[in-house]
Amino acid sequence: MGCSILYSAIPPNSNLYLRLQSEKALSILVASLFPYGCGIFRFFEIEPEEIDEILENVVEVYPDIFESKVELDRVIAELRSQLTLTRQAFSGIEDRTAMLEKSVDEIEQLLVQELSRKQVANAQETVQQLLLGNRTFAPDLIPIEEGHSLGLISRELVSQGASIFRQIDPKTLVAKNEDWYLEQLEELRDLYLAADENNEVILVGSS
Numbered sequence: 001m002g003c004s005i006l007y008s009a010i011p012p013n014s015n016l017y018l019r020l021q022s023e024k025a026l027s028i029l030v031a032s033l034f035p036y037g038c039g040i041f042r043f044f045e046i047e048p049e050e051i052d053e054i055l056e057n058v059v060e061v062y063p064d065i066f067e068s069k070v071e072l073d074r075v076i077a078e079l080r081s082q083l084t085l086t087r088q089a090f091s092g093i094e095d096r097t098a099m100l101e102k103s104v105d106e107i108e109q110l111l112v113q114e115l116s117r118k119q120v121a122n123a124q125e126t127v128q129q130l131l132l133g134n135r136t137f138a139p140d141l142i143p144i145e146e147g148h149s150l151g152l153i154s155r156e157l158v159s160q161g162a163s164i165f166r167q168i169d170p171k172t173l174v175a176k177n178e179d180w181y182l183e184q185l186e187e188l189r190d191l192y193l194a195a196d197e198n199n200e201v202i203l204v205g206s207s
Contacts, residue, residue: 003104003206003207004099004100004101004102004104004206004207005099005100005104005131005132005204005205005206006034006035006039006097006098006099006204006205006206006207007097007098007099007153007188007191007202007203007204008034008039008040008041008096008097008202008203008205009093009096009097009191009194009195009198009200009201009202009203010086010093010200010201010202010203011086011089011090011093011198011199011200012155012199012200012201013199014086014089014090015082015085015086016082016083016085016086017201019082020137020138021137021138021141022141023141024065024141025065025066025071025075026075026078026079026082027137027138027141027142028058028062028065028141028142028143028148029058029075029076029079030079030150031137031142031148031149031150031205032054032057032058032061032062032148033054033058034148034150034203034205035205035206035207036050036054036207038097039094039097040083040203041083041086041087041093041094041097042094043083044080044083055072055076058072059072061148090198090200092194093198093200096191096194096195096198096200097191098184098187098188098190098191099184099187100131100184100188101184103180103181103184104131106181107131107181107184107185107188108127108128108131110173110174110181110185111127111130111131111168111173112124112127113173114168114173115127115164118167120164126160126164129153129157130153130157130161130164130192132151132204133151133152133153133154133157133202133204134152134153134154134157135151135152135153135154136149136150136151136152137149137150137151137152137203138150148205150203150204150205151203151204151205152201152202152203152204153195153201153202153203153204154201155199155200155201158192158195158196158200158201158202159196161192161196162192162193162195162196162197165188165189165192165193166193168189170182170185170186170189173185
C-alpha cells in the first residue's frame with residue numbers, strides 16, 4: 001500500500017453522523033472532500049482557491065447529484081453548519097485525526113510483528129482492520145467505483161485497537177533513525193486512545 005491513509009474521529013451520536021448515513025449528497029460531498037486538508041472538520045480552513053478547485057472537481061465527478069451550483073452551494077452550507085455544530089458539541093473533535101503518509105506497509109509490518117510476538121490471534125487480519133477499518137461507511141450512498149469510498153472503524157474495533165495500543169510502545173518498535181514512522185505510529189495510537197475515551201468511531205479514507 002503505497003498510498004496515504006487519513007483518519008478522522010466522528011461521534012456516532014452526532015447529527016452529522018446520522019445525516020451522513022441517510023443523505024446521499026451530503027455523504028458524497030464528505031467522502032469527496034475527506035482526503036484534503038487536515039481532516040473533514042478543518043477542510044474549509046484551507047486556501048479558498050484550492051477549495052474552489054476541489055469543489056469544481058466534485059461537480060464534474062457527480063453531475064447527477066450536484067446538477068447546479070445552487071444545489072452544490074446548498075449542500076455545502078448544510079455541511080458547514082453541521083461541522084460547526086459538531087465542533088461546538090464535541091470539544092476537540094477537529095484535532096482527533098491521524099495520517100499515515102507513504103508509511104502504511106512499514107507500519108503494518110511493525111504492528112503485525114509485535115502482535116504476533118504478543119501471540120494475538122489473527123495478527124495480520126487484526127492489523128489490516130486497524131489500518132483500513134472493518135466496515136464500509138454508507139455503502140448504499142457512496143459509489144465505490146468513483147474511488148471516494150470511506151472505511152469505518154467501528155466502536156468495537158476502536159475499543160479493541162485502543163486496548164492493543166495501550167500495550168505497545170512505538171519507540172520500541174521503530175528503529176532510532178526512523179522518526180518519520182515513529183511520529184505517524186504515535187499519531188495513530190493517540191487517535192485510537194482519544195476516540196475510545198470519547199466513545200467515537202473513526203472514518204478512514206485514502207489518497
